[in-house]
Amino acid sequence: MKLSEIKNHLSKLDKIAFQLPNGELVPSHFHVTEVGKITKDFIDCGGVVRSETVINFQLWEANDYDHRLHPEKLVHIIELSDRIFKFDDLEIEVEYQGKETIGKYNLDFNGTNFLLTNKATACLALDACGIPEEKVTEESSCCSPSSGCC
Numbered sequence: 001m002k003l004s005e006i007k008n009h010l011s012k013l014d015k016i017a018f019q020l021p022n023g024e025l026v027p028s029h030f031h032v033t034e035v036g037k038i039t040k041d042f043i044d045c046g047g048v049v050r051s052e053t054v055i056n057f058q059l060w061e062a063n064d065y066d067h068r069l070h071p072e073k074l075v076h077i078i079e080l081s082d083r084i085f086k087f088d089d090l091e092i093e094v095e096y097q098g099k100e101t102i103g104k105y106n107l108d109f110n111g112t113n114f115l116l117t118n119k120a121t122a123c124l125a126l127d128a129c130g131i132p133e134e135k136v137t138e139e140s141s142c143c144s145p146s147s148g149c150c
Contacts, residue, residue, distance in 0.1 A: 009109050011075070029062070048125060055092045
């Protein structure tokens, strides 16, 4: 989900709910403790230099049961962050504390809830790293080797 999309959805909602991939809802007393821009510069296994930039939301829950984040407040936080960081209409990545470590999720919307969707690793240089095509499956890669996305 891109920044423009979440702002559009928030403008039509009375309350915000985030749903984990297992169907559970993030407790309603969550806070968005960070909104920022993360840039990752890296070299893939084929030697290609790459750069990715996402907008990052960090969800956090505490024992503060008396406060709820309302859509207009989140829009305000996003707009303040945008004035400072000059966001483009980038994809949003969400961090949320799991039982053992922080999980990173993509974001989607089902008309009611924001869906935290699983992220997956993939080889970005399949043609250069020597993995036989039959070893690459839809499960292990976000795209097929012949799709041109890598």
